[in-house]
Amino acid sequence: MSEKAAAASKSFFTPFNVVAGIIVIIGLILTALRFTGGLAAVTNLSDYNPWGIWIGFDLLVGVALAAGGFVTSAAVYLFGMKRYHSAVRPAILTGFLGYALVVLALNYDVGRPWRLPYPFVIQQGTTSVLFEVAACVALYLAVLFIEFSPAALEWLGLRKARRIVVKLTLLLTIFGVVLSTLHQSSLGALFLIAPSKLHPLWYSPYIPIYFFITSIIAGLSMVIFESTLSYRYLSHKMDETHLKEKNDVTLGFGKAASYVLAGYFAIKVIGISAGNHWHLLGTSYGLWFLVELFGFVALPCFLYAVGVRDKNLKLIRWTAVLALLGIILNRFNVCLIAFNWHLPSSERYFPHWMEIGISVFIVTIGVIFYKFIVTRMPILYKHPEYSDSH
Amino acid sequence: MSISRRKFLGWMGAAGLGTAFGSPAHAAANKHFKGYPESLGVLFDNMLCIGCRNCEAGCNKVNELPPPDRPFDDLTVLSKKRRTNTKVFTVVNRYDHFKGIKNPLFRKIQCNHCLEPACASACFVRAFTKTKEGPVTYDPSVCVGCRYCMIACPFEIPTYEYDEPLTPRIRKCTMCQPRIIDGKLPGCVEICPTEALSFGKRGDLIKIARERIKKYPDRYVDHIYGEHEMGGTSWLYLSGVPFKELAMREDLGVTPAPELTAGALSAVPMVAGLWPVLLTGLYAVSKRKEKIAKIEQQQAIASTLEKANAEAESKLSKALAKAQKEKAAAISKEVKKALEEAKKTQEKEGS
Numbered sequence: 001m002s003e004k005a006a007a008a009s010k011s012f013f014t015p016f017n018v019v020a021g022i023i024v025i026i027g028l029i030l031t032a033l034r035f036t037g038g039l040a041a042v043t044n045l046s047d048y049n050p051w052g053i054w055i056g057f058d059l060l061v062g063v064a065l066a067a068g069g070f071v072t073s074a075a076v077y078l079f080g081m082k083r084y085h086s087a088v089r090p091a092i093l094t095g096f097l098g099y100a101l102v103v104l105a106l107n108y109d110v111g112r113p114w115r116l117p118y119p120f121v122i123q124q125g126t127t128s129v130l131f132e133v134a135a136c137v138a139l140y141l142a143v144l145f146i147e148f149s150p151a152a153l154e155w156l157g158l159r160k161a162r163r164i165v166v167k168l169t170l171l172l173t174i175f176g177v178v179l180s181t182l183h184q185s186s187l188g189a190l191f192l193i194a195p196s197k198l199h200p201l202w203y204s205p206y207i208p209i210y211f212f213i214t215s216i217i218a219g220l221s222m223v224i225f226e227s228t229l230s231y232r233y234l235s236h237k238m239d240e241t242h243l244k245e246k247n248d249v250t251l252g253f254g255k256a257a258s259y260v261l262a263g264y265f266a267i268k269v270i271g272i273s274a275g276n277h278w279h280l281l282g283t284s285y286g287l288w289f290l291v292e293l294f295g296f297v298a299l300p301c302f303l304y305a306v307g308v309r310d311k312n313l314k315l316i317r318w319t320a321v322l323a324l325l326g327i328i329l330n331r332f333n334v335c336l337i338a339f340n341w342h343l344p345s346s347e348r349y350f351p352h353w354m355e356i357g358i359s360v361f362i363v364t365i366g367v368i369f370y371k372f373i374v375t376r377m378p379i380l381y382k383h384p385e386y387s388d389s390h
Numbered sequence: 391m392s393i394s395r396r397k398f399l400g401w402m403g404a405a406g407l408g409t410a411f412g413s414p415a416h417a418a419a420n421k422h423f424k425g426y427p428e429s430l431g432v433l434f435d436n437m438l439c440i441g442c443r444n445c446e447a448g449c450n451k452v453n454e455l456p457p458p459d460r461p462f463d464d465l466t467v468l469s470k471k472r473r474t475n476t477k478v479f480t481v482v483n484r485y486d487h488f489k490g491i492k493n494p495l496f497r498k499i500q501c502n503h504c505l506e507p508a509c510a511s512a513c514f515v516r517a518f519t520k521t522k523e524g525p526v527t528y529d530p531s532v533c534v535g536c537r538y539c540m541i542a543c544p545f546e547i548p549t550y551e552y553d554e555p556l557t558p559r560i561r562k563c564t565m566c567q568p569r570i571i572d573g574k575l576p577g578c579v580e581i582c583p584t585e586a587l588s589f590g591k592r593g594d595l596i597k598i599a600r601e602r603i604k605k606y607p608d609r610y611v612d613h614i615y616g617e618h619e620m621g622g623t624s625w626l627y628l629s630g631v632p633f634k635e636l637a638m639r640e641d642l643g644v645t646p647a648p649e650l651t652a653g654a655l656s657a658v659p660m661v662a663g664l665w666p667v668l669l670t671g672l673y674a675v676s677k678r679k680e681k682i683a684k685i686e687q688q689q690a691i692a693s694t695l696e697k698a699n700a701e702a703e704s705k706l707s708k709a710l711a712k713a714q715k716e717k718a719a720a721i722s723k724e725v726k727k728a729l730e731e732a733k734k735t736q737e738k739e740g741s
């Protein structure tokens with residue numbers, strides 16, 4: 001209580017609040033433009049380029065970066081890595097917020113957002129990969145909400161409800177892993193239907209597997225990245241266990257990420273040889289592909305390994321940033337840069353600043369909610385009255 | 391564990407994920423769908439097309455589309471490459487300078503009405519239907535506006551009303567489905583002043599096209615575009631030059647679109663069925679490991695304790711023994727001293 005009072009007495013105009021406030025105001029204006037003028041008013045989308053950064057970034061990158069929830073809960077609850085327990089709640093929270101924002105962003109992108117339930121309640125297009133994505137994302141959002149709820153219930157002091165939810169942990173974790181496997185890979189499978197539009201170096205029958213594996217890399221790196229940020233800005237909210245385990249998490253997840261990146265590198269190379277696309281590596285798209293493969297897969301793999309060997313936490317943290325950029329680059333390549341590569345440059349897509357504005361707005365909402373929740377609910381610390389495992 | 395797993399699988403089924411079983415995409419993967427028998431189509435022959443834009447005008451009229459940017463008799467627009475859009479369901483583009491052909495050639499663009507449409511397979515509300523008459527129709531009353539159909543269509547046909555804030559629709563050629571059902575010709579076919587567009591049963595059109603190629607082998611390339619492209623289309627093309635040169639893609643292959651995603655979709659029940667089993671197994675293994683580790687730890691603690699006790703005891707007894715020895719030595723030393731002193735005093739007294 002005393003803390004709340006102290007916070008209230010502090011000026012409301014902190015740098016964070018001012019910046020966030022400005023972004024939110026601009027975002028609301030852009031929202032109004034979107035829903036009065038249509039997509040044409042705020043985007044550069046066209047009949048050749050029906051998907052822009054709201055899909056490439058908000059959906060594809062958003063879902064990948066929110067993979068920390070299923071990766072961490074699987075590691076702790078299924079694989080028995082109890083020493084990373086303190087990482088579960090922040091990861092679930094980020095996952096939940098991430099998916100919620102993905103759904104929010106979709107409301108901007110699709111033409112008639114109120115019809116988003118139609119594929120389930122009116123007519124099921126089960127031949128569509130998008131149907132699978134939609135079903136899994138919707139279900140997983142619900143799962144994440146339940147997984148996150150104990151923190152909220154502790155905050156609200158609802159013991160009974162919390163006890164029931166905690167009992168479901170194992171079931172929810174398994175359910176979450178299944179759903180994540182399905183939709184993370186299906187996001188890649190969305191592009192299977194367009195072999196004539198996606199550059200052959202990125203188009204591969206393995207693309208669902210690539211998307212799934214990269215989501216694990218994204219999840220691991222995101223946990224490291226996020227713990228770095230929250231330590232920097234919210235360390236006063238962390239309890240001793242969290243602080244103690246923090247470096248353990250960074251080392252352990254860095255090591256895991258290094259392994260997964262190595263595996264990913266290998267299957268990428270296998271993909272090229274399976275499609276026999278070696279000759280394409282000499283083209284300009286080939287060079288770009290190599291930049292992605294070496295700069296954003298091989299390099300982070302190596303740096304993670306060095307960081308873990310030398311116990312160099314700083315290096316691991318920076319590598320996490322590099323790996324995350326690699327994920328963003330990969331999703332952009334598949335959805336935007338190597339997509340429609342056959343079109344003349346005059347027909348290619350480049351985002352309108354207002355599209356970027358909406359994306360920034362949505363990310364900002366996420367940060368605001370994250371901050372709101374971790375400063376109130378037991379995310380970075382254990383609630384003293386619930387000392388049993390959460 | 392088994393109960394919750396079964397429950398879990400039940401939920402997955404109830405959640406609709408199980409519906410991926412036996413979906414049309416799978417049926418497509420097993421047998422080659424040759425299209426509805428008797429279905430209709432249109433044959434476009436670019437050696438007969440004169441580039442008059444009448445079809446564009448006819449299409450505009452029968453579909454009640456907004457007036458064009460430039461009147462239909464203005465042929466200067468042909469010099470620019472155009473595409474279909476929400477207000478134009480068909481366009482004719484001109485291609486100049488072909489070896490051995492003195493006139494320019496034209497290409498008419500509209501929906502090809504694929505036999506197994508990518509758009510229909512991609513739509514997650516089944517807004518598209520391949521009708522048995524041939525046209526691929528679109529139902530705006532269910533469309534969500536996700537535009538995945540546009541991503542999927544290999545011919546880049548569906549267009550979207552980007553300027554509609556609340557009720558955007560996909561727009562594309564309907565093959566004049568309402569007219570066909572009434573026994574009328576499609577608007578563009580009806581108005582065409584030459585034989586460039588022929589309407590009929592797809593099977594017959596293929597025969598006609600073959601005959602033309604046979605009769606004029608020098609005029610036509612030996613290929614009916616649309617017979618097999620992407621599994622075949624209802625709209626077919628004959629050309630005097632390779633289709634590539636008319637910007638028609640020849641690298642699309644013959645695989646129907648639904649087959650491209652059938653593999654990924656068939657993996658769904660596999661993942662949904664196998665993952666929980668494997669994960670539960672992993673969980674059990676890690677639980678057991680934990681238990682064993684705990685037992686081992688306890689044992690280790692116990693044995694260390696024992697050892698420590700034993701050590702402590704032996705140390706203690708050693709210390710005791712040492713202390714006793716020391717004590718004894720000290721006593722004997724004291725006694726000796728005392729004796730010596732007594733002796734000394736005796737000697738003193740004696741002297």
Ligand code: SF4
Binds near residue numbers: 501504546
């Ligand atoms: S051409 Fe495109 S829009 Fe037309 S039926 Fe085929 S996939 Fe659908």
Ligand code: SF4
Binds near residue numbers: 537540
């Ligand atoms: S935009 Fe409409 S028709 Fe096209 S795939 Fe999405 S829901 Fe289906």
Ligand code: SF4
Binds near residue numbers: 449479500
């Ligand atoms: S078939 Fe009908 S809708 Fe299609 S291009 Fe011809 S006139 Fe237009």
